[in-house]
Amino acid sequence: MIWRDPTLLDEGCVRIASDAPLEANPQRSVAVHNRNNHSHIRFAMEQTKALNALEPFLALSKSATSPRAASDLIVQATSAPNTYVFAELLQTPNIQNLRTSEEYGPYLTLLEVFAWGTWADYKAQPNLPKLSAQQHQKLLLLSLLPLSHSHTTLTYKHLMASLELPTPRALEELITTAIYSGLITATLDPAHSLVSVTSISPLRDLAPGSLPALQNTLQSWSQRCDSALADLEAQAAKIKQEALDREKLRRKKERAFEAAMQASDEKNNGKRNLMGDDAMEIDDEGGSGRVTRGNKRGSAGFGLHLGRR
Structure with a gap:
């Protein structure tokens, strides 16, 4: 050969x-x-x-x-x-x-x-x-x-x-x-x-007699290839891990944003409910006052009417 x-x-x-x-x-x-x-x-x-x-x-x-x-x-x-x-x-x-x-x-x-x-x-x-x-x-x-x-x-x-x-x-x-x-x-x-x-x-x-030198050359080349492959695999793993970390961070921020929005909605709903209850109490008190004043006016009118007759 x-x-x-x-x-x-x-x-x-x-x-x-x-x-x-x-x-x-x-x-x-x-x-x-x-x-x-x-x-x-x-x-x-x-x-x-x-x-x-x-x-x-x-x-x-x-x-x-x-x-x-x-x-x-x-x-x-x-x-x-x-x-x-x-x-x-x-x-x-x-x-x-x-x-x-x-x-x-x-x-x-x-x-x-x-x-x-x-x-x-x-x-x-x-x-x-x-x-x-x-x-x-x-x-x-x-x-x-x-x-x-x-x-x-x-x-x-x-x-x-x-x-x-x-x-x-x-x-x-x-x-x-x-x-x-x-x-x-x-x-x-x-x-x-x-x-x-x-x-x-x-x-x-x-x-x-140059086969040993050739073998050393090929072995050195093979080692460089292995080293380059290991570096590429390490970089690929690093990129993959960084992508996973970014996705985790994105989801964490998304959950935090959703929680903040939900808390804000609950707070706003609580304020609206409180304002609705206060309005109902004011309406009730205003109605009773008008009824009371109406009764007083009704009694006074009835008494005056009887007196004139």
Whole structure:
């Protein structure tokens, strides 16, 4: 099974998921999401293209039974356009047989450098075969991928030193070739001598012995995901509890308002009842007084009438 280096995968989705301001601008969020989806699709196509470009050399490896033929095949494969992955070719028996050849063994090491190494790795081994112009260009392009992964913004000075490029113009041409080859997505800033890399194609093979480091990387990533999930769950629980507290407070205020209104109504009703009773007493007293006065007037009138008769 061939492993591709997952550390070179585009990390734009992780940055979007943790970029809170995107939520305030859904249109921008969708645009970034679509742009990253486009990058993933494009990189998948480039990887398929690279694998297809290697197929003819895999077929030829079956007949490359001599060390000379196998070494020539390595030169052809590493010089051909669009070949950026080499692990499958490395695993073929006739290529592996070069490991026991003192004369042609360095070609196997050279193929390993193209599979997962860099320009610095090549320079560190002076016994390796001399590179053609095409091989030199390709190894520089492949070396850009791990360099771009280490920093999202790279200086001209750092890249020129790492790749031993003589001029900024040579670096800009290399970056432009890498962009058009689908290896990276980047922006050149000649005014400030900077290269801003936004995504990287996963076109490097996984070096032997790197599985423990990969496992640690994946475990660290998993822990970050668990931590982010725990934070999200805690925030969701907090928001839910705050909503419940607000609802309880609303109901409490509503009950207090209803109780106040009921008490006010009862008080007003009590006042009206009291005023009604007082009015009835006044009416009763006024009626009795009129009757009493009427009787007095009636008696006096009756007496006077009798006296005159």
